[in-house]
Amino acid sequence: MSGSVSEARQWGRLMELAEIGAIVGDRPEDRGVNRPCLSAGDRQARRLMIGWARAIGCAVSVDAAANLFFRREGSDPSLAPVLTGSHMDSQPQGGRFDGIWGVVAGLEALCALHDAGVATRRAIELVAWTNEEGGRFRPGCTGSMSWSGHTKPAAFDGILDPDGVRYGDALAEQLAAEADIPRRALGGPGGVVPHAYVEAHIEQGPILEAEGLDIGVVSGIQGSRWFTVTLTGATAHAGTAPLRGRRDAVQDMVRAITALNALTADASDTLRFTVARIEVAPNTSNSVANRVRFTIDLRHPDAAVLREKGDAIEATIRDAVAHCGVAVEENFHAMPVVFDPLVTGAVAAAAAAEGLRHRALPSGAFHDAQFVVPICPTGMIFVPSRGGISHNPAEYSTPGQLAAGARVLVRSLASLAG
């Protein structure tokens, strides 16, 4: 049935959806999307999807978190369904592919099965998770967290968007606008438990393109630890204060980052260590800085490495600085998740059967899939991102790359659904 995947249909739908909230990037050819979750644009995009899914006989339903489901029935409706999907919301200056392609690819898979007249034992369900990006309401993944029982949905109600709109109110508005659509239960304990979940997504990194590959068989999602470091020194006149007596927070930041670079050096280039936000006070050119605050973003797929390196950060900085007081705060901690061989095996077999060049690789970014991991066997399929660029109107994958991804998805789903 992968032969029934239509490159043109999938691309056409993606481009039609990309017109809703379309924005132009730095270069005229960079055409992106700004489509926040729970917005009029989101609802318009969902209505397009609903129309296309109903046209091939899918049942549509929505849960209390506004996660939108499309079900293609299996020959044994009593069996747990196989779930696929991703999200339809974008970053404020986002691309046309992040998230939405996984939903369109799921629909393309259902269409291919429909066109090929293939019946699966298990039903296949396609989901569009609410608010993965967190671009309007932080944090993201509120839809999948609500569905999986990770967090009670009401916990998100009070979150405000930049205009002061409550998440709970925006969600109620969305559900009211979709009151014609049957309501379904949330998932997780006491709710729907799928047989397996597989999410298709653009890589958002440069590895597949750099290695000339078609498909990433995602092995898991790396863990992350986020820190804020504050170095406190003393201001002084840049002209009068000898260097020897200074407590210069900029110079101690340089010492700290240099030592952290040594701590996190990794010949395999797997560990991700990033300092990307720096605030200096008083930040005037002729007064020695008395305070520097910088962030650390540390990621690794191996929990032991992440624990060891992250736990060594504070001592490394304290050893490195010469003059400043040091405060290190850990702001966020997410352990790595490892995907299930049931799904990664199905994806690898599908890629091989399609004759596509593939490799296993961890996801550097977060995805809804990480919240599905505790509920059922989970995996992901990556396709290449041009230049690794994402969260940017320059984000791009070719129609052919996306069609190859859809072929691997439909094979994986068919295999998992029996």
Added chain:
Amino acid sequence: MSGSVSEARQWGRLMELAEIGAIVGDRPEDRGVNRPCLSAGDRQARRLMIGWARAIGCAVSVDAAANLFFRREGSDPSLAPVLTGSHMDSQPQGGRFDGIWGVVAGLEALCALHDAGVATRRAIELVAWTNEEGGRFRPGCTGSMSWSGHTKPAAFDGILDPDGVRYGDALAEQLAAEADIPRRALGGPGGVVPHAYVEAHIEQGPILEAEGLDIGVVSGIQGSRWFTVTLTGATAHAGTAPLRGRRDAVQDMVRAITALNALTADASDTLRFTVARIEVAPNTSNSVANRVRFTIDLRHPDAAVLREKGDAIEATIRDAVAHCGVAVEENFHAMPVVFDPLVTGAVAAAAAAEGLRHRALPSGAFHDAQFVVPICPTGMIFVPSRGGISHNPAEYSTPGQLAAGARVLVRSLASLAG
């Protein structure tokens, strides 16, 4: 006549002046001053000075730049006068001593001569220069630059303060408020040329205090070069982008500063190299920085060293960075000035005669004196600053330290005035 210097009178006048625009610092004992130039507070402080100076028979005059002069006549009025003085304006969060002490010390010297009944051959003139700090109208030293012919006074008229007031309008308002005071000519070529100029000032640095000294015989004002460095890389996802392919502007900044530290290393701790302003874009913790802009403040009393090190900055950065584009802009360049042995000799002899511990040292900060250097033999007297702190309500020198400075000043003036 140095025995006629009154520690109590000088301190009392300083504290009385410090009530005009008084502010409280971080600690209750840190009592500072916010008294912008050409303001009502400035005029109130000047009226106090005028009253005290007239009480000892001084003639008062003001020039077109609102520089305020007090003249104690000499026995030969045809000779060029000896000039002393400093400024009365403060930084917005300034201390009670920076500038104003040099004016009060000059008055104390005139009072001591008066009280001791000493006649000098040359007249001694005391000046309060307009707008040294540049705290309200940038740049500073507009009064001394106008007086010395460095810049035509009208060139400053269009400068706006933070409230949008023109310098020219504020100056006209000041002159109108002081229309009762006789007007005098500017200095420099075609104007008044003093026999010598000596300025008393707090050190604004930690050297005298650290070395247990009473007096700094200022050898000159070090030169300064200011640069802005822009490193341009590429943003990337902190989770997905391998470190090897990144063009991380923060990491290149660390490389650049490390290399600049090596370039500017100076065992004598004379060279001042400061990076104190950093701006990062997009400055979000999980997106690799695509641009870092940082400032360099480089100072040295030796023009050859300043030229050599400053000229090597761009190449040093280009050699050091690994991935980013480099742009280096020089924003300001002031060559060192060397004070005249006529004045430095008089100051050193006066300090020795007073039995005070003294040393020669360059000034790290700018002063009006640097604009007087081209006009006549010039020098400065420093007294210790507690902790080297200045431009801060915590700025402090003891009554005894300031009295010692006034004794050295009056001896120096008497010696120069014959």
